[in-house]
Amino acid sequence: MRIVSLVPSITEAVAALGGDHLLVGVTKYCTVGAPGTAERIGGTKNPSLQAIAQLAPDLVLANTEENRAGDLKSLRMAGLRVHESYPKTVPAARDLILELGSILDAAERAAAIAADIDTALDQAQRQAPAQRVVALTLIWRKPWMGVGADTYADDLLWRCGFANALSGFGQRYPRLEEGLLLGADVVLLPSEPYAFGDEDLPAVDRLAPGTPARLVDGELLTWHGPRTAQGLRTFAALAAELGQ
Known part of the structure; x- marks a missing residue:
């Protein structure tokens, strides 16, 4: 079987399942699990459809959120078999x-x-705390954006003892403005998709004045699959610590 993966977390999952030798094409963001022989076919949002077709894969692995619907439609119209997934909860990732x-x-x-x-x-x-820890989880700066409801990260954090400060915004990744009173106990700053660091802390404090902030591993929060178990352990431990 010849496989093209358009999603970094799925590339990692294929490798964890012993199928890395089947990968003939991956995105430039597939940093874990991809063999050196796999062709880089572009990004998740702008893959080279021509390069994918030339690889003649038996299967293209894709994600509804990570990949564009038009690209997946074009691949299907070209006669390629596309497996499209969209796990938004821990059980769905399992x-x-x-x-x-x-x-x-x-x-x-x-x-x-x-x-x-x-x-x-x-x-x-x-080990979840008796009272949930209300978290504002950011994913981008300029503009500020956070994790809303109906997302994998939201579900994982909920199962670990957190509550989402943005659950009532009606958007999966709402934009935020400075001065909003969100009532968060903590601001979580993942390492991806935006790589938050210590240099961002002053700006974060202006967004959520007086709210303590924690830098966290973004891959453990958003990469479903082989990292899900460690993500649960890591964020459950953090919730237990903050909930004391």
Whole structure:
């Protein structure tokens, strides 16, 4: 089987399931799991459709949010088989691993990853603080944008004992303005997609005055799949610490 992956987290999942040798094309952002022989076919939002077609893949792995609908439609019209996923919850991410395991004939490896997610989820729920920690989770600066409801990151944080300060905004990634009274206990600053660092803290304090901020691993928060279990463990521990 020849596979093109258009999503970094899915590329990592394929490799974790032992299918890295099947990857003939990946995006330039696929930094984990892609073999050196795989052709770089562009970005998640602007892949080279011609390059993908020339690779003659048996399967293209894509994501509804990460990839553009028009590109996926064009690939299908070209006769390519496109597997499109959109896990917005931890259980959905677990199910996707099992589905990929079935596709790659790697059911045993997939079951082990799924079992680890189940264990981490159970641990997270048992150690969650009595009162949820209200978090403002930012993903971008200039303009300020945060994680809203109906997202994988929102679901993972909820299962770890957090509540989302932006859950009532009606958008998955709402834009924010300085001076909004969001009532957050903490501001979470992931390392991606925007790489927040110490240099951003003064500006964050102007956005949410007096609210403590924490730099966190963005991949553990947003990359579903093999990282889901560690993401649950990491953010459950953080919620327990902040909820004391």
